Amino acid sequence: MRCYLVHTNLLLSVPVRYWQDFQDTLARATNANIYIFDANGAPFSRFSLPAELCQEVNKGGKLHNEKCIDFYKLACGSLEEKDMLTCPYGLKLCAYRLGSHAQRIGYLMVAPSRHTTLVEREEEIAFITKAHNIYRTINEVFSAILEKNLLGLRRLELNSIYEISRLMTSIVELDRVLELITNSLIIIYQADLCFVGLREGDKIKVAQGKGVNGSQLIGKEWPLVHPLIERIFSKVEPSSLSIEELKVLPGFTGTEAAPGTEIMVYPLWTALGIVGLLGIAAPVSLGDSGSKNLQIYINFAAVALANATLIRRLEREAETDYLTGFLNRRVLRDVLAAELQRAARYGYHMSVIFMDIDDFKAYNDTFGHLAGDVVLQKTAELIKNSIRTTDIACRYGGEEFIIILPGTKGGDAAKVAERIRKSIETYPFPHRRITASLGVAQAKKNDSVDSLLARADQACYQAKERGKNHLCLDPS
């Protein structure tokens, strides 16, 4: 699907009906006709005075005539600063560009109130002087409105930055920080698109995208050695990119940007190095002040993302057993409690397998801890290969494992346990054969984490009692 970044000039917001009153009064006072186009060359106001010819051609002061529309479009598009033009019906008019060199607001047309070709030189000079005075008045009024609008926007930006900086330093969940950053930028800058990519090893992975087709960017990966990504991270400042340049990255192939759209990609640096990048496509240029405010915001965002990423990494590491990659005992209770609750709510079965490697202490003592670690790692791999992706494996203690099987009856869990037992028994471990004892228990109504684990443990104990390398199903 193709997407299009929409262009609108939001920096200058002028209520047309109030403006028309002002323009008409000025036109009556100066006895000249006034007409204004916006920055895109589209009509903004109506003719102020009922110019005979225009009334006839355009009906009520609004542009209807194709010839007129084409003429004004062309005139606005090619106007440098000011010019003297003649319309297709022979009306002479003075045309001016409104706004500063840096920011074009729109165009002003001033025409004599009556149909004249301004043949007399003196008459022409008088008209040009009058038109120039009108231009100066209107341009100053527009500039004042623009400045007031911008001040309002800056106040909004600063208030938001203040609030967000407070929040971002207190929020530690990565997803919430990402949501907050992208939401805020879309709202404050009316961005068409905003995305955040996080560094994952040697690549950048898009973690959040909002706006036009933003969600389709999520999950896309860009290698750090990609020439464009390299270019972005080769400096501390943001890169201003064209949509054509972005199209070389996966996820942007079908994207189009309207003329005037500013696409900025900010590298997110902290003391820890590259955290990621943030991209924003705004419909208008932010200007110097806006860019600085945005840069302050981005710096906060980088620190917040770095904090949240670090905390997520620490949490993950705290939850996972480093040797086997399985969940550790600390989180087992939470996971098992959640699964028990879900099974009770939706009324499905659930079972657990308690597994203990037989005579593991002797193996460790005889062949060393390094050899023991290899056994644990390989056993974990054999377990992983024997269960479904929906089953949850956990390293419970030294050589003890717990496997949670949601949606599984005790009998079916025993089949899984037997599969695991056999695969361990037949695997050619170094030094000597390894076996395991397993106990299986199906969750009962009102079972707690402790009661369920106790029954599975008891079944495992019975398997040991039977001479090890056995499995027992809890009979209750």
Place this chain on the structure above:
Amino acid sequence: MSEIIEKRIGHYETLLREMWTASSKYLGTFSMNLLVERVVWEVSLEYKEIELLQYDQNGISCAKMAARLEENPDLPVEDMFMKFITRYVEILARLLGHERAEEIRKRLDEEFAGDLSASRGE
């Protein structure tokens, strides 16, 4: 204040509250506040009275605006609210995606027949 205006303000207040409830479910209170602040600022460039809209984490209220209308019954309330709603839905569509924003719009449209369709057509 005429009964009709009072009724209209009440009508819009209910509409805004519904919008607030529906969108805050997805956006959270902070983003909601920021969104309303942004739209209020933008509409205030034309209608200063929109700044009388009260909003915080508990919701949105038009009480102050209703009071101002007693002093100035000529205030073009319809136009002001329609501009507010149009801009609000436009930004919401960028934040939630067009599909979800459209879902919210449709649900509101069913309850406040016509208002949002009119605003969309602007």
